[in-house]
Amino acid sequence: MAVLNEEQEMLRDMARDWATNKSPVTEFRKVRAAGEPQAFDKGAWNTMAEMGWAGVIIPEAYGGSDFGWLSMGLIVEELGKTLTASPLVASTIAASAIILGGSEDQKSTWLPRLASGELVATLAVDEGPRHAPHSCSTSVSGGKLSGTKAFVQEAHGADLFVVAAKDGLYLVEKGDGVTLSTRKLTDQRSHAEVTFDGTPADSLAGGGESLLDDVLDRARILTACEMLGMAQQVFDTTLDYLKQRVQFNQVLATFQALQHRMADLFGDLAMMRSAVEGGLQALDSGFGVARAATIAKSEANRVLHTMSREGIQLHGGIGMTDEYDIGFYLKRARVLEASWGSSAYLRDRFAKLGGY
Known part of the structure; x- marks a missing residue:
């Protein structure tokens, strides 16, 4: 097992106590029964954000704690034990894309809002039923993005999409030109086919081809x-x-x-x-x-x-x-x-x- 420092042990124990006592599987049953498209409890998500979990991998300069990926993994592991439904994983992945490839302006605009939990983001990559990230037909012309992404996780609760196109990753806000079609999967979580039709897109130009x-x-x-x-x-x-x-x-x-x-x-x-x-x-x-x-x-x-x-x-x-x-x-x-x-x-x- 990984050797944890005192802060990581405290973070793990806090996540374990909260998941066990405040978010057991019975809470997932309530989310499932409610049938809301976002498929997570907003109150629980706000509590996670207040505890700082949304900003664990985000630098302190942008409102996060910068505790690192091992710390983030400890939290996610504990939430996995109780099947806690939340956009934490999706939003953290999207934040990492901005950290790796965003400009200073993009980081200043989006990362503080992601760290506070005010904003939820998700990654939209695959266009078919199987994972094929480099088989992409989504394109951008004149700053407008068009294409369809299949089975986007946490799409219904997301305010921002990190979208893979032929020439790189783009930030797209939910709004005009973004259409969601719910896809019901066996886990009863939020999944949607997302269609972008001439939607304004902002390129993540940093990070290189990789x-x-x-x-x-x-x-x-x-x-x-x-x-x-x-x-x-x-x-x-x-x-x-x-x-x-x-x-x-x-x-x-x-x-x-x-x-x-x-x-x-x-x-x-x-x-x-x-x-x-x-x-x-x-x-x-x-x-x-x-x-x-x-x-x-x-x-x-x-x-x-x-x-x-x-x-x-x-x-x-x-x-x-x-x-x-x-x-x-x-x-x-x-x-x-x-x-x-x-x-x-x-x-x-x-x-x-x-x-x-």
């Missing part, structure tokens, strides 16, 4: 943090169930075959944690980010897929009922596995990064 890949690597690592929290919670919940459930007059946890399966999952979880924390440390050090991000998300895909499937099976038939929380983790897992690169996509990318 800006999109750099931003996506941050998206992969932060998404893997949420997946790590989910995998840990599925493991803990399943283990507790096996210790309580009696079958054939024996507690399930006493069956050696089930002990072996849980031992395998425990080992997988340790591997996943190592890969994800390695990605966060790479971001903070600025060294080997592309490879670390690819490994982190690939391992997160593998382990959470197995963990969520085994969690359902080890719960038996009740695992698929709505009364049990375990099924929510499987549904969210399948969506996150496809976000920012499937396992096949990431294996191919890792080979290309190695020159193969």
Whole structure:
């Protein structure tokens, strides 16, 4: 496990206490039942912003705390454990794009509002059902952007979009020329097809040709943090169930075959944690980010897929009922596995990064 300093330990503990006591899975059930397009509790989001979470990776000069990516990952992991619905990950990724590629004017305009939580932003990249960031038909002419982005996360609650076009990334405000069509996915979170029709766009001209890949690597690592929290919670919940459930007059946890399966999952979880924390440390050090991000998300895909499937099976038939929380983790897992690169996509990318 990563070695944390005192501030990081306090931040992790604060996030754990808040998620456990103020944002358990029952709160996600309320969000789901409300059926609002933004699919998150605005009051909870305001509380997160007041605690400074929206500005963790934003420099102090622009209203953030600049605590770094490891600190951000600790928060996201704890929120993943309780399936907390919020735009924190999406907005943080969008903020990172402005930090990496924005001009001084763009940073001064947008980062303080993102750090305070006043503004929500999200990343709009893919135009089809599969992650293909460099297959882009969205174009800009005369400062006007036109194109369609599929399955944009947190689109309904976003005020600002970081949009990938043929010649780079652009900032686009929600308003005239921006149309959202809701896309219902199995995780019951906010997803939309977003159409831009001659919408004013401001180019993120800094960061060079690799800006999109750099931003996506941050998206992969932060998404893997949420997946790590989910995998840990599925493991803990399943283990507790096996210790309580009696079958054939024996507690399930006493069956050696089930002990072996849980031992395998425990080992997988340790591997996943190592890969994800390695990605966060790479971001903070600025060294080997592309490879670390690819490994982190690939391992997160593998382990959470197995963990969520085994969690359902080890719960038996009740695992698929709505009364049990375990099924929510499987549904969210399948969506996150496809976000920012499937396992096949990431294996191919890792080979290309190695020159193969």
